Each structure stands twice: as structure tokens, then as C-alpha cells.
Amino acid sequence: MVSYKYSDKGTVIHRLNPWCKLAWIAAVFVLALLFDSPIYLLLLSLSTLPVILTARVWKEWLSVMKFAFFLCLLIIVINALVSNQGSHVLYQIPVAIPIAGAPRITLEGILWGVGNSLRLLAIISAFTVLMFAIHPDDLMLAMVKAKLPYKSVMVTSLSTKFVPALIDDAQCIADAKKSRGLELDRGGRIQRVKSYASIAIPLLSNSLDRAVQVAEAMESRAFGSGQKRTFYKELKINKGDITILSFVFFSIAFGVFLHCSGQGGYQYYPVVGAVSLTASEWAMLFVLLLMVNAMPILALLKRKVPLD
Amino acid sequence: MISIRNLTFYYSGSDKPSLRDINLEIEDGEFVLLTGPSGGGKSSLCRCLNGLIPHFYGGKITGKVEVNGLDVTKHSTKELATMVGMVFQDPENQLVATDVDSELAFGLENLAFAKEVIARRVEEALDTVGIVSLRHRATSELSGGEKQRVAIASVLALYPDILVLDEPTSELDPKGAEDVLNVVERLNDELGITVILVEHRLDRVVAHSDRVIVLEKGMITADGDPRSILGDGRISQSGVGIPPIIKLAQVVKSKGNLIDNTPLTVKEGRIALAKALRHSERFASRHSEHPSLSLRAGGVAIPRPFAIAQGDNKESVIASETKQSHLKPLIEVKKLWHFYPDGFVAVKDINLKVCPGEFVAIMGRNASGKTTLVKHFNGLLKPTKGDVILDDINTREATVAELSRKVGYVFQNPNDHLFCDTVEEELAFTLNNLGVKGEEAESLIDQTLERFDLMQYRYQYPRFLSGGEKQRVALASILVAQPRIIILDEPTRGMEYRLKAELMKFLDQYRREGRAVILVTQDVEIAAEFSDRVVLLSEGKIVVDGPKREVLSRALLFSPQINRLAQALKSYGVPDDILTAEEMIEALA
Numbered sequence: 001m002v003s004y005k006y007s008d009k010g011t012v013i014h015r016l017n018p019w020c021k022l023a024w025i026a027a028v029f030v031l032a033l034l035f036d037s038p039i040y041l042l043l044l045s046l047s048t049l050p051v052i053l054t055a056r057v058w059k060e061w062l063s064v065m066k067f068a069f070f071l072c073l074l075i076i077v078i079n080a081l082v083s084n085q086g087s088h089v090l091y092q093i094p095v096a097i098p099i100a101g102a103p104r105i106t107l108e109g110i111l112w113g114v115g116n117s118l119r120l121l122a123i124i125s126a127f128t129v130l131m132f133a134i135h136p137d138d139l140m141l142a143m144v145k146a147k148l149p150y151k152s153v154m155v156t157s158l159s160t161k162f163v164p165a166l167i168d169d170a171q172c173i174a175d176a177k178k179s180r181g182l183e184l185d186r187g188g189r190i191q192r193v194k195s196y197a198s199i200a201i202p203l204l205s206n207s208l209d210r211a212v213q214v215a216e217a218m219e220s221r222a223f224g225s226g227q228k229r230t231f232y233k234e235l236k237i238n239k240g241d242i243t244i245l246s247f248v249f250f251s252i253a254f255g256v257f258l259h260c261s262g263q264g265g266y267q268y269y270p271v272v273g274a275v276s277l278t279a280s281e282w283a284m285l286f287v288l289l290l291m292v293n294a295m296p297i298l299a300l301l302k303r304k305v306p307l308d
Numbered sequence: 309m310i311s312i313r314n315l316t317f318y319y320s321g322s323d324k325p326s327l328r329d330i331n332l333e334i335e336d337g338e339f340v341l342l343t344g345p346s347g348g349g350k351s352s353l354c355r356c357l358n359g360l361i362p363h364f365y366g367g368k369i370t371g372k373v374e375v376n377g378l379d380v381t382k383h384s385t386k387e388l389a390t391m392v393g394m395v396f397q398d399p400e401n402q403l404v405a406t407d408v409d410s411e412l413a414f415g416l417e418n419l420a421f422a423k424e425v426i427a428r429r430v431e432e433a434l435d436t437v438g439i440v441s442l443r444h445r446a447t448s449e450l451s452g453g454e455k456q457r458v459a460i461a462s463v464l465a466l467y468p469d470i471l472v473l474d475e476p477t478s479e480l481d482p483k484g485a486e487d488v489l490n491v492v493e494r495l496n497d498e499l500g501i502t503v504i505l506v507e508h509r510l511d512r513v514v515a516h517s518d519r520v521i522v523l524e525k526g527m528i529t530a531d532g533d534p535r536s537i538l539g540d541g542r543i544s545q546s547g548v549g550i551p552p553i554i555k556l557a558q559v560v561k562s563k564g565n566l567i568d569n570t571p572l573t574v575k576e577g578r579i580a581l582a583k584a585l586r587h588s589e590r591f592a593s594r595h596s597e598h599p600s601l602s603l604r605a606g607g608v609a610i611p612r613p614f615a616i617a618q619g620d621n622k623e624s625v626i627a628s629e630t631k632q633s634h635l636k637p638l639i640e641v642k643k644l645w646h647f648y649p650d651g652f653v654a655v656k657d658i659n660l661k662v663c664p665g666e667f668v669a670i671m672g673r674n675a676s677g678k679t680t681l682v683k684h685f686n687g688l689l690k691p692t693k694g695d696v697i698l699d700d701i702n703t704r705e706a707t708v709a710e711l712s713r714k715v716g717y718v719f720q721n722p723n724d725h726l727f728c729d730t731v732e733e734e735l736a737f738t739l740n741n742l743g744v745k746g747e748e749a750e751s752l753i754d755q756t757l758e759r760f761d762l763m764q765y766r767y768q769y770p771r772f773l774s775g776g777e778k779q780r781v782a783l784a785s786i787l788v789a790q791p792r793i794i795i796l797d798e799p800t801r802g803m804e805y806r807l808k809a810e811l812m813k814f815l816d817q818y819r820r821e822g823r824a825v826i827l828v829t830q831d832v833e834i835a836a837e838f839s840d841r842v843v844l845l846s847e848g849k850i851v852v853d854g855p856k857r858e859v860l861s862r863a864l865l866f867s868p869q870i871n872r873l874a875q876a877l878k879s880y881g882v883p884d885d886i887l888t889a890e891e892m893i894e895a896l897a
Contacts, residue, residue, distance in 0.1 A: 006406070176717075202723060222418040
């Protein structure tokens with residue numbers, strides 16, 4: 001069983017300043033968008049693994065990835081069916097489908113799907129760290145520091161906090177309904193929608209009750225008192241964090257430079273390009289990924305040699 | 309200091325006042341127990357004390373509420389937060405931070421205290437409430453009792469003079485409730501914080517309170533020190549559950565016996581009753597040739613009448629056992645094991661039979677496997693190993709909906725049951741699922757509504773009814789299908805005594821029709837009074853299974869108040885397996 005909420009595993013990654021983790025996620029995100037080459041994207045996806053492993057969230061990561069793989073499969077299949085611009089035809093579907101015509105499965109179509117799937121995997125992989133390795137309070141403080149209005153940040157954080165309660169609630173209501181003879185998973189589609197609607201109504205009412213109660217409790221503890229709020233916990237940035245941040249930001253800049261100098265690009269249509277890299281390209285990519293991974297590398301080093 | 313003058317309050321859109329003409333002065337450092345039937349206005353009164361009424365709720369308010377000289381209508385809840393700390397009923401819905409120390413800091417941060425002050429106060433609050441060990445824990449991982457203590461600490465950090473607790477223990481198990489009440493008592497004793505506590509479990513807190521206020525239909529109907537309020541029996545009509553010890557003392561006293569002070573605790577009861585017994589013993593020996601005299605005087609003629617009473621009880625237990633043994637069991641659990649997906653083994657090797665006409669209480673601490681076990685009885689959970697046979701059907705081979713013809717399952721929160729537009733539709737929904745339609749359904753609905761006294765609510769929206777009424781609708785929506793087995797999971801948690809007794813009366817009737825009632829409960833008094841068999845679970849195993857008298861008497865943890873008294877009075881010839889005040893009165897008569 002994987003619970004989809006933050007739990008403090010106490011690893012170096014969990015302990016780290018949230019800005020470092022957010023910067024890393026941003027870096028992976030930007031780089032994933034900059035590059036088109038499947039090799040670059042594959043290695044970028046793989047380069048998120050050290051962080052996942054150091055943060056010991058691989059179980060959670062794996063369960064998210066299962067879903068992501070399914071999504072990727074969908075992208076590859078649909079793209080292969082829909083995109084007909086490729087020139088290496090692998091299979092011509094003999095029957096015509098309305099609107100789409102008779103699809104041609106091409107090597108280019110499949111490769112494009114694979115490339116973009118890798119892009120997606122890299123991004124999703126990085127975002128699991130946001131979910132499972134950044135303390136919600138840290139995230140909230142970071143958002144407030146970034147000048148987002150406190151009330152909005154608080155409400156967002158609260159709504160994620162009550163998701164597990166909502167799931168429990170829904171389960172309980174479904175059980176109550178089944179105990180009253182409702183066959184939730186039987187009958188036609190319309191019947192099923194109706195059955196599930198019977199869960200939605202009490203769930204909604206319960207949630208509204210809950211919202212009023214939470215609001216009342218917050219009001220009683222002077223929430224939104226009009227004064228400028230203070231914060232008990234502060235985000236401390238130490239030298240180590242700054243080092244990591246500089247590496248990660250530099251990696252983004254470096255990525256942009258590589259992109260502008262024509263590296264990491266790739267041509268899918270109309271004819272697939274070669275995927276080979278020159279020795280210098282390999283070296284640059286290696287340096288780039290090393291910098292992106294400054295976080296786990298330095299965090300692990302820091303454990304042995306205190307930087308601050 | 310709190311001073312309320314001529315307070316009347318209407319919720320917006322309501323033409324009935326929720327509070328009417330309240331006049332009240334509460335001195336600093338008082339421990340006030342606020343009680344009364346549900347819908348009596350207790351929560352509304354609490355909400356007036358920190359300005360949630362009228363600032364948060366709106367509505368129409370007349371009269372004056374002053375807290376430390378501040379008029380609550382002119383000062384916001386936020387301003388009052390440093391004077392009045394509020395703790396609410398549901399532990400789930402009042403914690404907003406991710407971990408405990410941020411939770412404690414939340415109020416202080418809102419009021420813009422400096423970081424150093426916050427750090428100091430968080431430390432103090434953790435220490436005062438005794439939850440230092442929880443400081444780095446995630447609030448979502450705490451138990452209910454721990455959550456409530458965190459909630460108390462989080463308002464305590466604001467240095468309030470007054471602590472208002474609105475049924476803080478009604479969602480908790482007995483252990484959690486005990487922890488919370490201990491903290492509240494200590495805050496009152498040691499720090500002199502004024503405490504206003506809304507609570508149904510009078511037996512636990514009454515001894516500690518300086519003052520009991522009863523609120524009914526928005527009005528104060530009794531206000532005074534606990535001994536005089538509870539001792540004279542006036543308020544028992546209002547549906548307030550009089551603790552069994554006090555009930556007993558009232559009867560003994562009314563028979564002219566020597567009880568000069570209403571006992572509030574088992575200890576006081578022990579002393580008072582022993583004194584009364586000694587007194588009548590002397591009395592009886594002096595008039596030994598006229599034993600009837602001592603009886604008429606209400607004195608206790610010992611030990612013959614006890615022996616008879618005891619014999620009666622034993623016989624009835626045996627009778628009911630033999631009566632049932634030849635019946636075919638409705639539920640048969642064979643070597644049941646259940647593993648949750650995370651590897652937790654919730655029930656281990658359970659063997660159990662439940663026969664028609666039985667009223668079984670399933671008891672045990674939190675997480676002892678009670679709910680897991682009963683969820684097998686209607687197929688909500690399927691056995692990992694072993695079998696559950698329901699009237700010849702193996703639950704593995706049937707869906708929950710199919711089993712619902714035989715088993716009714718009532719969940720703790722009636723809100724989880726109710727979703728239709730009218731009470732009538734709720735009942736029709738169940739019947740419709742089971743394929744009962746037309747005239748047959750009509751007549752079943754009529755009968756059930758009649759039986760549960762719900763006719764007048766037939767066309768009302770169920771969720772707008774009061775707590776007790778909602779519970780009745782939920783129960784009616786299950787029982788309309790006339791299942792042969794009914795399971796209730798903690799139905800009495802947080803329920804006032806009158807409603808509990810009402811519910812139990814329904815269940816008792818139902819059982820007499822040859823059906824089986826299975827009650828999951830942590831309420832020892834309820835089990836002692838209404839069940840006839842108790843199954844005690846611990847760590848997923850059955851520890852004891854037997855007639856209630858065997859299980860509940862002479863037990864340490866799970867013994868009712870009166871039994872603890874009876875055990876102490878053994879030397880006076882009081883049988884030590886007495887469980888309820890009624891039995892004790894009978895034995896003494």
C-alpha cells in the first residue's frame with residue numbers, strides 16, 4: 001500500500017532546503033522541454049533516479065510511474081495511429097476509419113511517441129519529489145516567500161491535507177450504500193453513474209460540514225487577523241544550499257546554451273535522423289547531467305564533510 | 309470572568325430561538341460542566357463566548373455577552389482568541405498544520421507574535437499538556453486522543469483565561485477521553501484556567517466540576533453545584549444521563565437510608581453505601597424478630613435477599629444459554645483470519661457463533677479488530693483465511709448487496725447513510741435495491757416509520773434533522789428490510805443517555821423477534837445494561853466470550869461503575885456480579 005501523501009523519511013533530500021528541490025524540478029522541466037533527442041531525454045529521465053533513490057521514495061515513485069507508463073503507452077499508440085507524415089511505413093492498415101482515414105503505422109510516428117513519452121517520464125519523475133519529499137509546510141513557506149498571498153497558499157495546503165480524509169469518507173459511504181443493498185458495480189453505464197451519484201451527494205454534504213468546522217476552528221485561533229503574520233519556522237539557506245542552487249541554475253543556463261548551439265535537437269519527421277552523438281556531445285551531456293544532480297551528490301558529500 | 313445578560317439568539321433563517329433569555333455569571337477559575345439534551349443550545353452558548361456567534365454565524369442576537377469586560381458583539385473572534393480558547397468535538401477537523409509544533413504555533417503566528425515568543429510558548433504548551441514526545445509527529449498520524457490534546461495545547465499557547473471545550477471526547481475511545489479529561493482537570497487545578505466543558509459522560513467528570521449547568525430548549529433549567537443538581541433527581545427527566553452511582557444513591561436515600569452527601573465517585577459511593585449498610589445491619593440485628601421493619605425502612609436485610617437476587621440472575625443467564633444452544637446459528641465464523649494489504653493482521657483465528665435472539669456486545673480497545681471482524685459479517689470484508697457462514701451462505705460467494713437481505717449494518721455516522729430528499733425515500737431506497745416494490749413496500753415503510761416514531765418527519769430532508777433523529781432514520785433505513793441480523797458499529801459514541809436508552813429499547817425489541825443484534829461498543833455501561841453476551845477482543849484475538857455477567861464483573865478495565873462498587877461491598881453480602889444500578893437496587897430491596 002502506498003499512501004499518496006508526504007511522510008518524513010528523514011533523508012538528506014527531505015532535510016534539504018525546499019528551494020533546492022524546487023530548482024531541481026524546474027531544471028528537469030526546462031531541460032525536458034529544450035531537448036528533442038530521445039537519447040538526451042532518456043538520460044535526463046534516468047538522471048532523476050539518484051534523487052529518488054537518495055530520498056528513499058522509490059515505492060511511491062514506482063506507483064506513480066506505473067500510471068505514467070500507461071499514459072506513455074497511450075501516447076505512443078495514438079500517435080502511431082494518427083500521425084501519417086512519416087516516410088518509413090511499417091504497416092498499412094487496410095480498413096478506413098471514419099475521419100482518420102486508413103492509418104499508416106510509420107517508424108517516425110512510433111519514435112515521436114517514444115521521444116515525447118521520455119520527456120513526460122522525466123517531468124513526472126521529478127514532480128514525484130515535489131509530492132513526496134518536500135514537506136508541505138516548507139513548500140508553503142517557499143510559496144509565501146515567493147510573494148504568493150498567504151491565505152491562498154494556506155487554503156491550497158489545507159485542501160491537499162484533507163484529500164485522504166475525503167477518500168476515507170467516500171469509502172465509508174460506499175460501504176454504507178452497499179450494506180443497504182446497492183449493487184455499485186452492476187448494471188448498465190447509466191445505472192452505475194446513478195449509483196455513484198448516490199455517493200457524491202453525502203460526500204459533498206459531509207465535506208461542506210467539514211469545511212465549516214475547519215473554518216470555525218481556524219477563526220477561533222485568529223486566522224486572518226489582519227495583522228501581518230509571522231512565521232515560526234523559517235527557511236534557512238546555508239552555504240551548501242547556495243552551492244546546490246548555483247549548480248542547478250547553471251545547469252539550466254548550460255542546457256539553454258547547448259540547445260542554442262544545436263545540441264540535443266532531433267528530427268522526427270518526415271525522415272528520422274540518426275541518434276548518434278559525437279564524443280564532445282557525450283561529454284557535454286555528461287557534465288550537464290552531473291550538474292543537474294548536484295543535489296544528491298553534494299547532499300551526500302555534506303553528510304561526510306559539513307559545508308557550513 | 310464571563311457575564312451573560314438576557315441573551316437570546318436566533319440562527320439566521322430560523323424562527324425558533326436557539327438560546328433564550330440566558331443569564332449567567334462565571335467566575336475566574338471555575339470548572340463548569342455544561343450539559344443537557346442534544347439541540348438544547350450547548351454548542352450555541354459556547355460559540356457566543358468567543359464571538360463565533362454572531363461574527364461567524366450571523367443570526368439575530370439580543371442581550372449582552374461580556375468576556376473579561378469585552379462585549380463579544382463588538383470584538384471579533386480574533387481579538388477574543390487570546391482570552392477564550394475553543395476546542396471542538398471532531399479532532400479531525402480542527403488541526404490545520406502538518407506537524408504538531410507548527411500546529412501549536414498557528415494561532416501565535418496569526419497574531420503576529422515574534423518568533424522568539426512563539427518558540428517559548430510552544431515549548432510551554434507542549435510541557436503543560438504533556439505532549440512533548442509528539443512535537444515532531446505529523447498531525448495526521450496521531451490518534452484521536454492525541455489530536456484533541458494537541459488541539460488543547462494549540463489554544464493554550466495563546467494564554468487564554470478561559471477554555472471552552474465542546475464535547476471534546478465524544479469522538480474518542482475511553483482511553484483517549486481519559487487522557488483529554490485528565491489534561492483539562494490539571495489545567496483548571498494548576499493554572500486556574502476557567503473551564504467550560506460540554507460533556508455527556510457525567511460519571512467521569514462530575515466529581516471534578518464546581519458547577520453543573522443544564523441547558524434545555526435554549527434555556528438554563530438547572531444551575532448549581534453537582535451534588536445538589538444531580539442529587540435531587542429533578543434533571544433526570546431532561547434526558548441527562550445520571551451516573552449510575554448517583555441513581556443508586558437517590559433510590560437508597562429515598563427509602564429513608566442514611567446517605568448525607570450525594571456520592572459522585574465510586575470511592576464516595578463505596579464509603580456512603582458501606583455506611584448505610586452498616587447502619588441498617590445494626591438496625592436489623594436490633595429488630596431481628598421483625599425483619600420486615602428493616603425492609604420497610606429501606607434498610608438492607610442481609611444477606612438472604614441478595615442470595616435470592618443472585619440466584620435469579622444466574623438462572624436467567626443459564627436459561628437463555630440453554631434456550632439458544634439448540635438453535636441453528638445465524639452467523640458462524642470459522643478460523644477467520646484477515647490480513648490488510650499493508651501486512652497488518654487484524655483478526656487472528658476467530659471462531660464464533662451467533663444465534664437468533666442473541667444480543668452480543670463486541671468490545672475491546674481501539675484497533676483490537678472489532679470493526680474488521682464485524683465487516684466480515686455482511687461481506688464488506690472477505691476472509692483472508694477461514695470462512696464466515698451466514699445462514700447457509702458463505703460470504704465469499706455473495707456480494708454485500710446480496711447479503712444485505714440478511715444483515716443490516718449501521719455505520720457510526722448517520723450522515724454516511726443519508727442522501728435522499730425525504731425520510732420516506734431513504735426507506736424506499738433500501739427496499740427498492742432489494743426488489744421490494746408496490747404495496748408491500750408501502751406497508752413496510754409505514755410500519756417502520758411508525759415503529760421509529762418518524763411519521764411526522766416522513767417528508768422532511770433527513771440531513772436537517774437533529775442528531776438523534778438522524779440516527780433513527782439511518783436505523784429505520786436498515787431495519788425496513790427486516791434483516792435477521794443487525795450490526796451496529798459504535799452507534800452510541802457521543803450520544804446522550806436518553807437517545808442511547810431509546811436506541812437500545814428498539815434493539816431489544818428486535819432481538820425478541822428472533823433476530824440477532826451485534827453491537828460494537830466501548831461503552832461498558834451500555835454493554836452491561838443491554839447486551840446478554842460479551843465478546844472481548846484484544847490484538848485481533850478473542851480473549852473472553854461469555855455471558856455479560858461473567859465477562860464484565862470482577863474485571864479491571866471493562867467493568868461498569870456499579871460493579872466496581874459491588875466488588876468493594878462484597879463483605880456486606882452484596883453479590884459481586886451485579887452490573888447495573890437497577891440490579892443493585894433490586895438486590896438491596
